[in-house]
Amino acid sequence: MRGTLSRAISRARNLRQNSTDAEIKLWLELRDRRLGGVKFVRQFPVGPYVVDFVCRDKKLVIEVDGGQHAENAKDRVRDSFLMNEGYKVLRFWNHDILTNMDGVLETISAALSE
Numbered sequence: 001m002r003g004t005l006s007r008a009i010s011r012a013r014n015l016r017q018n019s020t021d022a023e024i025k026l027w028l029e030l031r032d033r034r035l036g037g038v039k040f041v042r043q044f045p046v047g048p049y050v051v052d053f054v055c056r057d058k059k060l061v062i063e064v065d066g067g068q069h070a071e072n073a074k075d076r077v078r079d080s081f082l083m084n085e086g087y088k089v090l091r092f093w094n095h096d097i098l099t100n101m102d103g104v105l106e107t108i109s110a111a112l113s114e
Contacts, residue, residue, distance in 0.1 A: 022094035023052060023064050029105060038112055049078055058112050063091045
């Protein structure tokens with residue numbers, strides 16, 4: 001188990017160092033409790049997966065996806081696992097984050113209020 005955890009942590013660190021422009025832009029809005037005073041962490045291991053952003057207190061996962069994720073069966077399996085663990089999953093396209101940040105933040109705020 002320890003080896004699995006250390007691999008997940010290593011992968012999360014690598015993903016943090018290689019964030020996309022959309023992930024960086026969203027992180028600047030979520031970090032330091034900037035959105036409604038709620039704490040988010042990024043590139044966090046949840047089970048066998050590393051999620052882009054998570055609010056652990058509210059059990060809300062936010063995934064930022066590029067075009068390679070369109071109709072991706074692996075994403076459905078991943079979402080199913082996360083939902084079975086009690087997480088709500090929001091997915092946003094890179095384009096939405098880069099061009100409609102206000103709408104993205106409204107959607108996240110609404111999910112946090114549920």
